[in-house]
Amino acid sequence: MQEEKLLLIPGPTPVHPRIINRLSLPTISHVSPVFVREFKDALKNLKKIVFCEAGESFIVAGAGTLSMEMTLVNLLNQKEKALVLSQGYFGQRMKEISSAFGFECDIIQSPLGRAVQPEQVKEQIDKQDYALVLSTHVDTATGACAPIKEYAQVVKNKDILFAVDGVCATGGIEEKMTDWGVDVILTAAQKCFGVPPGLAVMVFSDRAMDKRKSLSFVPAYYGDLMKWLPIMKDPSKYFSTPCVNEIRAFCEGTRVMLDETMEVRFKRHQKTARAIRAGLESLGFSFFTEDKYFADTITVPIYPHGVRDDEFRTKLAEKRVLFAGGLGRLKGKVFRIGHMGNISYSQIEFAMDAVEKALSEIGYEFDKGSGLKAVKQVLQ
DSSP: OOOOOEEOSSSSOOOOHHHHHHHTSOOOOTTSHHHHHHHHHHHHHHHHHTTOSSSEEEEEESOHHHHHHHHHHHHOOTTOEEEEEESSHHHHHHHHHHHHTTOEEEEEEOOTTSOOOHHHHHHHHHHSOOSEEEEESBOTTTOBBOOHHHHHHHHTTTTOEEEEEOTTTBTTBOOOHHHHTOOEEEEETTSTTOOOSOEEEEEEOHHHHHHHHHOSOOSOSTTOHHHHHHHHHOTTSOSSOOOHHHHHHHHHHHHHHHHHOHHHHHHHHHHHHHHHHHHHHHTTOEESSOGGGBOSSEEOEEOOTTOOHHHHHHHHHHTTEEOEEOOGGGBTTBEEEEOOSSOOHHHHHHHHHHHHHHHHHTTOOOOTTHHHHHHHHHHO
16 A cells, blocks of 8 residues: 655645545435435535625535636626736636636736735726626745735725635635625635545625626536526535535535634644744745745745755655645745645644654755754644
């Protein structure tokens, strides 16, 4: 059997034994009472996780990219314009999806490692008419966390829908849909939910649903919310065969989260992020993301002089810990640590010990034990 490695990449994340157990159960009928009940529970729990008091939740076989696509095609007509607030790689993807469907789209791109400023959003929506503003909450390439609450306050003063790409945030960083005035949170199963990949996950406010119902046509079939809405109301109905085992696992994932409570979960993510950065800083690492935009779910360290990406991460993998490499122009200059979902403090300590051993083996000089000591001081 292949040796198990600790996945500290920006998704997929380690899967809790409770969720693995659910995933491994024999496949049952997609219209059985057991599955229907669990599907309903998953949809109900999802709204609790994003603090949505009204609206509709959707769980569809697919990936986070499908969530992006479904959000766009169900909220825009061909005469309307969208504004994308991009913190990096996945903001650009949102613009590409818009172009693929022929939607007109403007983009505000922040400097990498930082986030778009609320004042920039206000300035842009004051001078242009938009039907939809979309923002990445945490960009997995740059590690930047955007001020979503502040964006929502700016946007709600206009008659504009506001959608948040929470793929690397939802369930690990606070997102209060109703209180903040967010109309859509789109995400995926494999990040903060700690469930294997395979599901596109969305919550639409009543206002967003009203907008979809007002559209006479959307350029989608599988991605049309109105095809899925009857199934979300009654999962015993049929449109397209759901991922039975995956949805059962997702339901268990939401139960794990709510058993912990969201407040405790958010605080745990905050502490884990601080501990990892303290440990790396003590070893001589700096960070690509500007401090004020640090995310509680991902860290992007810059390699010190003399540490090669391929050599370091290969040695680390031999110690049964996986980090991700940099993307685009950051490739080879940084690495990315995902610290979200159901990761325990002991796993973080195990990872930092592995980092020290890997650095020692490639000849990097540091105060041995300092990284692990710094981690434990934060976590105690």
